[in-house]
Amino acid sequence: MDYRRLPHSSLDVSELCLGTMTWGEQNTQNEAFEQLDYAIGEGINFIDTAEMYPVPPKAETQGETERILGNYLKSRGNRDNLVIATKVSAPGGKSDYIRPNMALDWRNIHQAVDDSLSRLQVDTIDLYQLHWPDRNTNFFGELFYQQQDSEKLTPILDTLEALADLISAGKIRYIGVSNETSWGLMKYLQLAEKHGLPRIISVQNPYNLLNRSFEVGMAEIAHREELPLLAYSPLAFGALSGKYLNDQWPEGARLTLFKRFARYTGSQMALAATQAYVELAREFNISPAQMALAFVNSRQFVASNIIGATSLTQLKENIDSVNVSLSEPLMSRLNDLAERYRLPCP
Numbered sequence: 001m002d003y004r005r006l007p008h009s010s011l012d013v014s015e016l017c018l019g020t021m022t023w024g025e026q027n028t029q030n031e032a033f034e035q036l037d038y039a040i041g042e043g044i045n046f047i048d049t050a051e052m053y054p055v056p057p058k059a060e061t062q063g064e065t066e067r068i069l070g071n072y073l074k075s076r077g078n079r080d081n082l083v084i085a086t087k088v089s090a091p092g093g094k095s096d097y098i099r100p101n102m103a104l105d106w107r108n109i110h111q112a113v114d115d116s117l118s119r120l121q122v123d124t125i126d127l128y129q130l131h132w133p134d135r136n137t138n139f140f141g142e143l144f145y146q147q148q149d150s151e152k153l154t155p156i157l158d159t160l161e162a163l164a165d166l167i168s169a170g171k172i173r174y175i176g177v178s179n180e181t182s183w184g185l186m187k188y189l190q191l192a193e194k195h196g197l198p199r200i201i202s203v204q205n206p207y208n209l210l211n212r213s214f215e216v217g218m219a220e221i222a223h224r225e226e227l228p229l230l231a232y233s234p235l236a237f238g239a240l241s242g243k244y245l246n247d248q249w250p251e252g253a254r255l256t257l258f259k260r261f262a263r264y265t266g267s268q269m270a271l272a273a274t275q276a277y278v279e280l281a282r283e284f285n286i287s288p289a290q291m292a293l294a295f296v297n298s299r300q301f302v303a304s305n306i307i308g309a310t311s312l313t314q315l316k317e318n319i320d321s322v323n324v325s326l327s328e329p330l331m332s333r334l335n336d337l338a339e340r341y342r343l344p345c346p
Helices: 029-041 064-076 106-120 156-168 182-195 214-224 268-283 288-297 312-323 328-340
Strands: 003-005 012-014 016-019 046-048 083-088 125-130 172-178 200-206 229-232 302-307
Touching: 012 016, 012 302, 016 029, 016 312, 029 064, 029 312, 064 083, 064 106, 083 106, 106 125, 106 156, 125 156, 125 200, 156 172, 156 182, 172 182, 182 200, 182 214, 200 214, 214 229, 268 288, 268 328, 288 302, 288 312, 302 312
Parallel strands: 016 046, 016 302, 046 083, 083 125, 125 172, 172 200, 200 229, 229 302
Antiparallel strands: 003 012
16 A cells, blocks of 8 residues: 655655445445545555545435544554544535535534534544535536626635634644536635635546546646545446446446436446446456546655445455556557547536
8 A cells, every 4th residue: 555645744645545424324334434444454554534425425414424424543542643634524425414504605614514513523634625615516427517796605704814813723634625617716715825824735527437527627737736536436326336337237336226326327438438448347357346446546746545334345455456556558458448539528
């Protein structure tokens, strides 16, 4: 397992990060503990969660993932060996049951941090991320940006000032964004520099073989501004393993249980591209899942690849992707397929 320093911070994170959004829904606390024990034993030191988890979000389970992680940290006594990241929810996403007003302003962010600290049973959060923007823009796979002449939003400067207070109070160490746009990244950097406020150190956006949209405009920012990607959905909700091809719906699998998540299976182009990638992996005698993960692992703008699993078997295969190297011929073929199936699932 390799470790990478997040620029503009003192955080050294493992090249794989353990995602947690199934805990409390598809996974019990005992299963989550088993995943954590195995992942940490394999060298993972980076754990990512959110106040909204588990997914799909529901009022009756909200916060359960953080509570499970907090119970684990208390049980094992290894909090100081880990980098803990979580996220604050924003307006939209049908999550207003978390707080009546979900704006990313001083009051809501302070309340969210205090609640997360309590559930996690820790004194400070290493990386605190804004789960999605508090403004009218495209995220979660939306296309066709529509201008709104009057919209409710929290100015980014207000959000940064609230986060600065929490850093000064020692409740969080560093900040990041998630599901952001190129404009958003540059605005956060500009305002932080102009007003002497904390700098965002990471962006957590989707990135996988079916969705390489990060490369269009964001990868250059990641490189030139030293703002690396924490890649989520590297297996496209499991689709790139090939398990949903030919109208197969394995029992207990996420997309079998929650068909609302059709971002990576809802079009003929997505299915055709997935079939092509799975066949290519088999041609090179590589597990389709490990090929997809190894591709993300190899990108220079990626600091850590956020993997998730509902079973230890899946988790072991995913972690073993760090031992898979993609040859130049295979990379060439992957890029050929990316040209043929251009951004099938942005």
